Amino acid sequence: MRNRAAGLLGTALLAGLTSCVTSGDLEQPPAALWTAPDPPQDAAWLRIEPGPALVVGIGQRATLRLRGRGARDAHCLWGDEGHGKGTLRVHSPTAPGVVDVRCRSGAHAAAAQITFTDAVERPFEDPYAGGALLLKLRKEPRGLSATAGSAELGIRSLDRLLERLGAQALPAFPFDRSGTRDSIGLAGWVAVVLPPGLNTYQAIALLRSDPNVHPESYLPVPLAEPAAAPVQLTPLGVAGSRDLGMTRLPPLADPRGHIPGLGIGIAVIAGDLDPADSAIAHRVRTKPWESDARDADGNGLPGDASGADFRRLLIDRSTAVPRLALAPAAEPAGEAGTRLARIALEAAPGSWLLPVRTRDDPWSLALGVVYAAAEGARVLACDWPAQPPHWILRDALAYAQQNCALPVCAADSLPADWAEPGGSVLDAWSGETRTAFFTRPLEASWPDRHPGPAAGAAAVALSRRPDLGPEAVSDSLRSADPVTSVASQPRGACREAEHEARGERPPFWKRTRISGGYERSEGGGLSLPPGPDDPANPDAAAP
Numbered sequence: 001m002r003n004r005a006a007g008l009l010g011t012a013l014l015a016g017l018t019s020c021v022t023s024g025d026l027e028q029p030p031a032a033l034w035t036a037p038d039p040p041q042d043a044a045w046l047r048i049e050p051g052p053a054l055v056v057g058i059g060q061r062a063t064l065r066l067r068g069r070g071a072r073d074a075h076c077l078w079g080d081e082g083h084g085k086g087t088l089r090v091h092s093p094t095a096p097g098v099v100d101v102r103c104r105s106g107a108h109a110a111a112a113q114i115t116f117t118d119a120v121e122r123p124f125e126d127p128y129a130g131g132a133l134l135l136k137l138r139k140e141p142r143g144l145s146a147t148a149g150s151a152e153l154g155i156r157s158l159d160r161l162l163e164r165l166g167a168q169a170l171p172a173f174p175f176d177r178s179g180t181r182d183s184i185g186l187a188g189w190v191a192v193v194l195p196p197g198l199n200t201y202q203a204i205a206l207l208r209s210d211p212n213v214h215p216e217s218y219l220p221v222p223l224a225e226p227a228a229a230p231v232q233l234t235p236l237g238v239a240g241s242r243d244l245g246m247t248r249l250p251p252l253a254d255p256r257g258h259i260p261g262l263g264i265g266i267a268v269i270a271g272d273l274d275p276a277d278s279a280i281a282h283r284v285r286t287k288p289w290e291s292d293a294r295d296a297d298g299n300g301l302p303g304d305a306s307g308a309d310f311r312r313l314l315i316d317r318s319t320a321v322p323r324l325a326l327a328p329a330a331e332p333a334g335e336a337g338t339r340l341a342r343i344a345l346e347a348a349p350g351s352w353l354l355p356v357r358t359r360d361d362p363w364s365l366a367l368g369v370v371y372a373a374a375e376g377a378r379v380l381a382c383d384w385p386a387q388p389p390h391w392i393l394r395d396a397l398a399y400a401q402q403n404c405a406l407p408v409c410a411a412d413s414l415p416a417d418w419a420e421p422g423g424s425v426l427d428a429w430s431g432e433t434r435t436a437f438f439t440r441p442l443e444a445s446w447p448d449r450h451p452g453p454a455a456g457a458a459a460v461a462l463s464r465r466p467d468l469g470p471e472a473v474s475d476s477l478r479s480a481d482p483v484t485s486v487a488s489q490p491r492g493a494c495r496e497a498e499h500e501a502r503g504e505r506p507p508f509w510k511r512t513r514i515s516g517g518y519e520r521s522e523g524g525g526l527s528l529p530p531g532p533d534d535p536a537n538p539d540a541a542a543p
Contacts, residue, residue, distance in 0.1 A: 037052045057117065072086075260459075287305045351456075
């Protein structure tokens with residue numbers, strides 16, 4: 001019944017939004033999908049300011065002004081408001097929609113459109129410039145590739161809508177997560193790219209009304225892409241059979257386990273982290289065969305030789321079909337993330353480090369969290385500003401914990417009720433916070449101040465008891481005697497990690513089939529594939 005009602009609502013909304021409000025002898029049939037108004041025939045003679053396309057909240061009033069030599073004699077019509085001259089005050093309709101304003105002075109005409117929307121935050125200043133948003137679908141889409149957008153998700157209503165809008169969908173988490181548990185449903189998250197020339201707010205309202213979409217998951221993408229796409233973009237690859245044998249851990253031998261944190265990976269997720277810093281570079285896990293132009297280990301992310309840089313991720317629309325790509329490398333800035341890594345490694349000198357650089361928006365942070373967990377880090381040290389309760393970040397943290405990774409974040413980095421039974425999620429479109437949204441809390445450790453010492457302590461605890469899950473480690477760290485508490489915890493569910501740490505079972509990367517043209521040498525190692533400029537490489541550019 002609910003899906004049927006939502007479908008009827010979407011049909012009604014589509015019918016209402018495709019009819020612009022016009023009046024009188026200037027009335028013209030609306031464009032098929034809310035196209036932008038025509039530019040003035042002679043801006044010096046007659047134009048409408050502040051611009052031809054305004055975005056105003058529902059219930060508010062828009063004020064327009066006529067400018068030019070013919071403004072005094074101009075006659076304007078819009079909706080049911082009749083006519084006006086000079087300063088035009090256009091009142092909001094009762095429902096979200098688009099109001100056409102058409103003015104004429106002699107043989108000259110000018111037009112404007114006012115988009116009245118119930119969106120609380122309006123990040124798209126020009127509603128016709130195109131944009132991008134994140135949504136979580138109720139069904140897992142089929143056929144998505146990280147390399148290019150698609151209008152075919154295998155979900156009939158959404159496929160029809162995407163085709164009509166001329167929109168494309170891309171996976172929001174475009175790297176390989178095979179071998180991990182994902183009851184959270186990260187595959188349901190998609191980034192939808194809307195083309196320019198389409199009214200962004202009206203299109204988003206339609207997408208949110210589809211019965212196969214969780215409307216409260218809506219999140220605008222702040223970097224949809226710059227007006228002119230940067231040069232030398234690196235498209236994301238197609239994730240294949242991963243070979244983590246390409247990964248090289250920092251050499252450190254301690255058969256008796258005396259080095260605190262031995263064998264445990266700490267991912268530092270921050271925007272200002274420098275993996276080349278002399279105090280931490282020797283503990284960074286590396287991939288010697290990875291380069292910016294190639295994805296040696298098959299995880300879908302080229303260039304993650306020493307961690308990943310999600311500050312560089314953007315949506316490239318310079319090609320016929322939008323794609324996810326990486327911009328040229330950004331220089332590290334600041335010191336806070338590097339300092340966090342130093343503190344964590346001082347407490348757990350046997351740990352290896354996974355640097356993950358992010359921006360401060362929820363999508364970038366969620367990408368960093370999921371990547372770190374998929375790469376096998378057991379402790380995720382978070383260094384980012386306070387975040388509203390966005391659904392995508394909560395899903396990423398829950399996915400990490402489901403895969404035996406413990407997020408360690410500053411107390412003010414995440415909503416406080418995420419650590420309590422129940423929880424909340426923010427609907428960025430309506431501005432409403434839905435309470436009691438989550439069925440269980442995040443079993444994370446929230447230190448009072450700096451997360452560095454807590455991340456190191458968590459790594460030390462896991463090196464002694466790699467079978468323990470995030471909740472058990474978090475409870476132990478909060479106790480009066482963490483060492484005794486860790487030792488006395490019952491056997492945990494992370495047994496795969498425990499067997500590998502003790503050498504009782506080969507690491508899972510040794511049980512993974514090698515693919516992608518990499519050959520075993522006679523000595524049992526891996527031969528280095530030809531580089532991009534090597535004549536032996538069939539893809540090498542001609543001199």
